[in-house]
Amino acid sequence: MFLLCLLLLLLVSVSSSLNLPPSYKISDQHIDIATSAMEYISNSPSPNHAVQNGINMLQDQQFIKLDERKPWPNLQPGGKYYFEREAPLGSSLVAFTVGKKYRSESCFKILGAHTDSPNLRVKPKSRRTASDLTMLNVETYGGGLWHTWFDRDLSLAGKVMVRRSGGRLEHKLVDLKKSILRIPNLAIHLQTPTEREAFKVNKEDHLQPILAGYISKALTGDNNVTKWTEGHEPLILNSLASYLGCTVNEIVDFELHLYDTLGCKFNGMGEEFITGSRLDNLMGCFVCLRSLLNHGSVGLDSDYDVSLVALFDHEEVGSSSTTGAGSTIIEESVKRISMSLKGEDEPKDYLEAKIRNSFVVSFDMAHAEHPNYSSKHEKYHCPKLNSGVVIKTNDNQRYATNGQTGYIFREVGRRCGQDIQEFVVRNDCACGSTIGPIISSRTGMRCVDVGTPQLSMHSIREMGGTKDVKMAVDVLEGFLREFRDIDDEMKGEEE
């Protein structure tokens, strides 16, 4: 009887698995790598956390730390290195490996992504009260879908500077984790029909979160506090001080971000979706780092070139900063790495030639087709979740892809056994942009803009495909492995 039941169960499970559509077939490998990505994203509530968690991944594989503010040691073929800009606890990161066959004609294979996401940040004077409640004074960062921030359990994370007795300055990462803040919706009964219809958020008036059910006692100069300390909410300063084991007066400045305490989750009947904050673009940061780590452990013996990952801050606000894609990060990296590896017989213009031979894959999230708004998509170019990496093209140069760079990436996909999806925005819709055009116009390097598809971009909880994580890592690792061969083939055709 037991055997009969077992047989029946087996038959039922085989037949039901045969009926599953392809997008439901999520392998253990897909789940494993998606789980790692979700942990990375959930544990990175600020760009500074995203960089530090990235460094932890690199240090696990013996990448050597460099300091931008000091002369570098001689880099070695076969070596693996990283540095952060504005260390310690910076918000942008560069990691690279040098192929063991490095030589004067070698180029740079660059993967770029960004560490920032739209969010709410604590203002330089955070103390604020309303209706006998303690609020927190916050500033909007980037173009968030702000209505999604209402009625969430929010917390605070970021970096804090502490001056210890004796004058020593320390930089500390903080993540309070506890749900301490909430931005409440206005009840439907208190809105006129017109207000309900045109639900509009005033970014200054409506997005201030409640912190406490009473008005906190202000810190004043009588307690030996500075003007800066006086402007801040004492409840927050006290929480930070107890988290860091210091006094309130030892805290001299901070960068604090609000975030949703609900981390990433699997979703869908077959766990085929991932939901969570900051998929745009911490998913990009994760897949770029992971593919460099994979390449660094198996691909350096036969590699002639430098494989480099650059994670920039400030993409959501235009990239013009010391840590953004509009900064000198790529130029200086290429120059310093090349100088350090320079042989004695290098021609005078070797650096310019290197730049012309180099290639950037700018990885940022792409728009998947929305089932309830499919008319918003150009129907011949609308990517699907769980169907792999997307090339983004815009001839008006909102994306840097062109015929040559698109072909190279598609050829990488072909060699990895993957179909690459294509995205073009409708002609009657404004197109987003990303770091690709900024890097290529600043450096003169060839570039393709790609990403994995997602829904709800810039919501506090976005949605992506589980399978897309592994597919992206595989194709980016494939780029680091295959680029030299594909590019040589292409140059042969030109001659």
Ligand SMILES: [Zn+2]
């Ligand atoms: Zn993005």
